[in-house]
Amino acid sequence: MHIKELDQKYVAPTYARFDLCLVKGEGSHVWDDEGHEYIDLGTGIAVNGFGVADAEWIAAVTEQLGKIQHTSNLYYSEPCARLAEQLCLRTGMKQVFFSNSGAEANECAIKAARKYGETKLGGKTTIITLKDSFHGRTITTLAATGQDVFHKDFLPLTEGFVHAEANNLDDVKRLADENPCCAVMFEVVQGEGGVRPLTKEFLQGLEAFARERDLLLIADEVQTGNGRTGELYGYMNFGITPDIVSTAKGLGGGLPIGATMLGERVENILTAGMHGSTFGGNPIAAAGALNILSRIDDALLAGVRERSDYIWNELTGTEGVVSVTGLGLMIGIETEKDAGEVIAACREHGVLVIKAKHKVRLLPALNIPMDDLKKAVAVIKEVCKK
Ligand SMILES: Cc1ncc(COP(=O)(O)O)c(C=O)c1O
Incomplete structure (x- = not known):
């Protein structure tokens, strides 16, 4: 039986899961069971602070x-x-x-x-x-x-x-x-x-x-x-x-x-x-x-603030974004489009983001490489404006 069917049959249905089964990752990249790769901006809801499969x-x-x-x-x-x-x-x-x-x-x-x-x-x-x-x-x-x-x-x-x-x-x-x-x-x-x-x-x-x-x-x-x-x-x-x-x-x-x-x-x-x-x-x-x-030392924390500033500067006032809230790498984006729609479209473009009430929520790894962050934010901007 496919994992999704097994889960739906045997796991108590308390979670509205995304239609996605993650099987592995490396840093801020994760892969699903069909081999699709994503930049992960959810970190298992603020858990994998140093990304996935962190060597140290x-x-x-x-x-x-x-x-x-x-x-x-x-x-x-x-x-x-x-x-x-x-x-x-x-x-x-x-x-x-x-x-x-x-x-x-x-x-x-x-x-x-x-x-x-x-x-x-x-x-x-x-x-x-x-x-x-x-x-x-x-x-x-x-x-x-x-x-x-x-x-x-x-x-x-x-x-x-x-x-x-x-x-x-x-x-x-x-x-x-x-x-x-x-x-x-x-x-x-x-x-x-x-x-x-x-x-x-x-x-x-x-x-x-x-x-x-x-x-x-x-x-x-x-x-x-x-x-x-x-x-x-x-x-x-x-x-x-x-x-x-x-x-x-x-x-x-x-x-x-x-x-x-x-x-x-x-x-x-x-x-x-x-x-x-x-x-x-x-x-x-x-x-x-x-x-x-x-x-979690001063250098890491400075990096968190730098990444946060980048996201805020990129998203604030951009087309389709109503507001940006939060602190550090805990960010909520109120979008003109329905948040669920934005989340689904981001996923189609290889970026995983999650929801908080009516907002799109970003909780990236604290050490997400800037290149990955830039790519992911570009996707979010594109999706919000379409
Ligand atoms: C602020 C806060 N407190 C408590 C909890 C509950 O934590 P857990 O799911 O590990 O029991 C959460 C989970 O999202 C949370 O965000």
Whole structure:
């Protein structure tokens, strides 16, 4: 049976897949099972930050694979400890809990905030999140997600979340006055919500308000993290310091990993037996992540910003493009044509792009060669104007 038929028969149909089966890749190039080649500007939704089959990452992962593939969290393990050290040194956070996905990283962030509210704020446990946010698909992270469309059919969700208008500090303040709150959770660029950045003014105002009210700031850096926005973590673009940072996607370079970084105010808030994950901190995923993190240096980040500027300059004001939004290499393009039509036409011309709400979304590899980027952007421009 063809892979497509097998998948349609046996895999739960929760994904509206493109009619495309990818089988291999090299850097920013991927091939389908019919031998067609594409320039990939989606990177598996911001996961393959250094492209496909990256030699250094493969070497790091396979070296660890030859030593020990899994230990369980009953024992100490070097890649896990070293990765936690690096994450803390690079962010100023104090401790890390490892899991396997973005939703799980957020679950841990939420548990830590709840425990803080319970023990330090006299039982205030409501968390403010933003409208149009996306925090995951578990019942609790769905509750955190400020989009009703994802809630439908899965009620009742976990209690204790209220949703404020993005970039509206007065709305956050209103909700904080009306509810017993312990935290505010946000993405500095709302990815699934349509690649919509929060403003510096809002984020800095939010930080000041959170300090005044003893609310924790939780940055969901699942999509914005690990170099994607031109800084190691997206919040670093805005001069704010969150108390909890969750991340996943690009950290693993293609292997599943989630990380919840806990700052000073929540250091030691989670103690033995309070949280856990069989695969969390897995040596192979951690070894891959260590390699990825070590390569997100100033030169790489400058390259991300340079590529971002190129895309913005090329696409802003061009025929058929209504607007360009985002930060770094997380870019949303509002097109005159239907986004689905643009995505399909790009694919026909050998370029893979994805969607975010009604926009075309670009999440290229952080190190995509300029030549590939130029070719791909030329295709997008051509497709948008036709
Ligand atoms: C900001 C954000 N948070 C959380 C998630 C959920 O991550 P995962 O699919 O790894 O559970 C996503 C996924 O797109 C995301 O973009």
